[in-house]
Amino acid sequence: MRAGAAAATGWAAAAAALGSGELVAAFTGPGTAPVIVVGAAAIDLTPTSLKEYAVRTFGTDDKPVLLGGIYLATALLAAFAGVLAACRPVLGASVFAAFGLLGTWAALSRPEAGAADAAPALAAGLAATATALVLARMLRAATPAASPTTAPHQVTPEHPVSGDGPGEHPAERDGGTSRRAVLTATGATIAVGALAGLGGRTLSDRRYDIGAARTAVRPPPAARPLPPLPAALHPDVPGLSPFVTPNPDFYRVDTALTLPRIDPRRWTLRVRGMVDHPLLITFDDLLREPLEELDHTLSCVSNEVGGPYVGTTRWLGASLPALLRRAGVRPGADQLVGRSQDGMTIGTPLESVLDGRRALLAVAMNGDALPVAHGFPCRSVVPGFYGYTSATKWLVDLDVTTFAAFDPYWVRRGWDRTGAVGTASRIEVPAPFAQVPAGNVTVAGTAWATHRGIAAVEVRVDGGPWQEALLTADPGPDMWRQWSHTWTGAAPGTHRIEVRATDATGTVQTENRAAPFPAGATGWHSTVVTVT
Numbered sequence: 001m002r003a004g005a006a007a008a009t010g011w012a013a014a015a016a017a018l019g020s021g022e023l024v025a026a027f028t029g030p031g032t033a034p035v036i037v038v039g040a041a042a043i044d045l046t047p048t049s050l051k052e053y054a055v056r057t058f059g060t061d062d063k064p065v066l067l068g069g070i071y072l073a074t075a076l077l078a079a080f081a082g083v084l085a086a087c088r089p090v091l092g093a094s095v096f097a098a099f100g101l102l103g104t105w106a107a108l109s110r111p112e113a114g115a116a117d118a119a120p121a122l123a124a125g126l127a128a129t130a131t132a133l134v135l136a137r138m139l140r141a142a143t144p145a146a147s148p149t150t151a152p153h154q155v156t157p158e159h160p161v162s163g164d165g166p167g168e169h170p171a172e173r174d175g176g177t178s179r180r181a182v183l184t185a186t187g188a189t190i191a192v193g194a195l196a197g198l199g200g201r202t203l204s205d206r207r208y209d210i211g212a213a214r215t216a217v218r219p220p221p222a223a224r225p226l227p228p229l230p231a232a233l234h235p236d237v238p239g240l241s242p243f244v245t246p247n248p249d250f251y252r253v254d255t256a257l258t259l260p261r262i263d264p265r266r267w268t269l270r271v272r273g274m275v276d277h278p279l280l281i282t283f284d285d286l287l288r289e290p291l292e293e294l295d296h297t298l299s300c301v302s303n304e305v306g307g308p309y310v311g312t313t314r315w316l317g318a319s320l321p322a323l324l325r326r327a328g329v330r331p332g333a334d335q336l337v338g339r340s341q342d343g344m345t346i347g348t349p350l351e352s353v354l355d356g357r358r359a360l361l362a363v364a365m366n367g368d369a370l371p372v373a374h375g376f377p378c379r380s381v382v383p384g385f386y387g388y389t390s391a392t393k394w395l396v397d398l399d400v401t402t403f404a405a406f407d408p409y410w411v412r413r414g415w416d417r418t419g420a421v422g423t424a425s426r427i428e429v430p431a432p433f434a435q436v437p438a439g440n441v442t443v444a445g446t447a448w449a450t451h452r453g454i455a456a457v458e459v460r461v462d463g464g465p466w467q468e469a470l471l472t473a474d475p476g477p478d479m480w481r482q483w484s485h486t487w488t489g490a491a492p493g494t495h496r497i498e499v500r501a502t503d504a505t506g507t508v509q510t511e512n513r514a515a516p517f518p519a520g521a522t523g524w525h526s527t528v529v530t531v532t
Helices: 002-028 034-045 048-087 089-108 115-141 179-207 211-215 283-287 320-327
Strands: 268-273 279-282 292-299 310-319 335-340 345-349 360-365 379-381 395-401 424-429 439-448 454-461 481-490 493-503 525-531
Touching (some): 002 034, 034 048, 034 089, 048 115, 268 320, 279 283, 279 320, 320 395, 424 525, 439 525, 454 481
Antiparallel strands (some): 292 310, 335 345, 360 379, 424 439, 454 493, 493 525
């Protein structure tokens, strides 16, 4: 019973910490909440192999899983600290103090952190430490040591119980603290902490809400609009991905535990480093640029063979090469580093940005202002590269530099410096382990080799001869290409279908299997179906 009560006091201290931290974070920013800063530090310190496992296993749910793990670990640690405090109050409270210091370190370790960012973690640590001390001492006072010869409630003829109230504890008769009082204080603290946390989160959402500001953004039309994409780019095959990916379905893979909320009226972009004329651009300045449209397939380096982390959209934005030429790139510069509002750094080969491809500072996606999850109010898009070396979301800074002078976030963690997209293809129809009727079976899917284009796709069944699939019209080198194939005479049984693509340079997709780390997954995609 005492161990359970002691653990509960630990949970109360944790509730006080989380509630206090959320309340203070309502004034210092959602990203400074203790759980968020600790989670962000955990992401930064996690080995690459474990990150890849998380993405592979949990997909886009990896962040909720991480936060859930942090809350679970906090609950276990709080219970341990509560039990420890019941015996040694100062020692138990020091566990919570240490956790507060950990949060403070995590907050200050962020690239763009200021002193105020540590306030939520400090408040959480102080609240938890004070709560643990008070409740531990109440619990000790409510649990007097038993006499070595007489149990606390032993009834003897010399000590009748007449006059004792039902359930009365000796501490109550002596004017001390009852266990009932401890339980009441513990429950009240948990309730107040939960309300404070909910209130802090609600206040934060209101203070930093940019929904109205985003809705008010009306991106102007492109200076030279692209024609609508023809319907013939998408085969009429049920179950095949749409050619243009709807914004709500576009994949999201990043390290942000809470989405940066940037008011476009206060947003600025710095262009600095090895340039003759550093620039400071407001959002209104950006919208006054002659905007361009770009149809582009973006993919993630974490995508497994046949994986879902790829999508095609029509971007709208200002020309990134034109902006850099206006700034005046100095000789010797070979890397363009984009910095996000949350401190993420993305490095792109500068020569590729300036080689004539249509690279953008994008402000819109499929005709709408960028969704917050995809970088509102501005992100970079450079065809030919995975997102980790080309697509800085929540962009606030462009630094013209060299590869020798600076390693961006993912390069420091062992990923390939260039991040050029490989040739990839996948089977989408039939679905894996589908049952299909015997006879003629439609096989269909998608292939991409961004900024090179797809020249051919081939399909084979059960290791037989490769057969050329029917490609849709060529939409251009920066977009994926969809394909279909009729498998004739499919006989009953279990069969394996494989696909491979050839890019426009004549290079055939390699069969050799490789994991996403460090330069993107390779290998032929296959699926197994049962013909009935």
